[in-house]
Amino acid sequence: DLDPAKAEGLATALRALGSDTRIETFTKAVAAAEGADGIINCTPLGMVGIGGTPLPVEAMAGATWAFDAVYTPADTQFLQDAEAAGLAVISGYELFFGQGVDAWGIFTGADLDHAALRDAIQGDKA
Known part of the structure; x- marks a missing residue:
């Protein structure tokens, strides 16, 4: 700082x-x-x-x-x-990903398949 x-x-x-x-x-x-x-x-x-x-x-x-x-x-x-x-x-992508996953859980209360989400996002990069 x-x-x-x-x-x-x-x-x-x-x-x-x-x-x-x-x-x-x-x-x-x-x-x-x-x-x-x-x-x-x-x-x-x-x-x-x-x-x-x-x-x-x-x-x-x-x-x-x-x-x-x-x-x-x-x-x-x-x-x-x-x-x-x-x-x-x-x-920093890992920070971004983790914040998004945590926010999803906080706001929706729904479970999220972290591996599937990562695969879906990274699939767009391929």
């Missing part, structure tokens, strides 16, 4: 969950990526109409995975750079 107080508030809430995961806040993305196992982009950078990436590819060295919360497009420059750096990548 660009607002340090909001970032620290979220970090405090996550720490309170009692996980062994180390949670820190930084004001510089490159410093935050140093020594990280995973890198997450939660900024709008990379979205259709905005473009860009929050982190230079060199700063991804040493990480093992990257997730981009951006889902339009599903394959952002951030993920392309992460993949080129040898990281396993998770597209």
